[in-house]
Amino acid sequence: MxxxxxxxxxxxxxxxxxxxxxxxxxxxxxxxxxxxxxxxxxxxxxxxxxxxxxxxxxxxxxxxxxxxxxxxxxxxxxxxxxxxRFDEILENHTIELAKSESRQSVTLLTYCGGSNAKKTLREAKIRCDLLAAATGNEKHQMDFVAENFGPGA
Known part of the structure; x- marks a missing residue:
């Protein structure tokens, strides 16, 4: 807001x-x-x-x-x-925003952990961006910031 x-x-x-x-x-x-x-x-x-x-x-x-x-x-x-299920969580978030009265929003998605889950989150975020654009809700933006640790960091 x-x-x-x-x-x-x-x-x-x-x-x-x-x-x-x-x-x-x-x-x-x-x-x-x-x-x-x-x-x-x-x-x-x-x-x-x-x-x-x-x-x-x-x-x-x-x-x-x-x-x-x-x-x-x-x-x-x-x-x-x-x-x-990060993909479901993010998709539900995107759908909830699209159904809301808010015409625009900014979501900050942060992650700290291993690289496999980071990749999964990044891919889910991109799918949500595409969903928002396809439904005319591109003013609902999602930014992704990640910090890695552990194997493959």
Whole structure:
């Protein structure tokens, strides 16, 4: 949204993909506190302002099931299991923008991780750009910034 000459953030979508349950567990308290601050400020609208999805991709173990119970207590509905389908997430985002009343938008897609997922995201972003152009929604722009680490970085 634009107010005067400045851009205003309408919504923040965070998709976190993590293999290791202990990493998620280590940040759970901080995430919970941050979420509580959002709810205190925005009330029931907090879920519209910030969408948080945590995908735990490790094997289905008792540790992962215990983590799911812990997350459900403080961040209900946020933990998913299995791989994040970035192509679906981005396509749904693009379709949602096209259906919205907003005539234009800028989406900043950031990624930090390995090169395989980066390539997948870049390809999905290009498909979404084509979808936006084909449906007359080219004023909904998506910028992609990536940082690599790990093998092939």
């Amino acid at each position: 634009q107010t005067g000459n400045r851009e205003v953030l309408n919504r923040l979508d965070v998709v976190w993909r993590e293999r290791n349950c202990s990493v998620v567990r280590g940040l759970l308290q901080e995430l919970s506190l941050s979420w509580a601050q959002l709810v205190a400020h925005y009330g029931p609208e907090a879920s519209k302002v910030c969408r948080l999805s945590i995908y735990v991709t490790g094997e289905d173990t008792e540790e992962r099931r215990e983590l799911a119970r812990e997350v459900e207590k403080v961040l209900p509905g946020r933990l998913k299991t299995g791989r994040a």
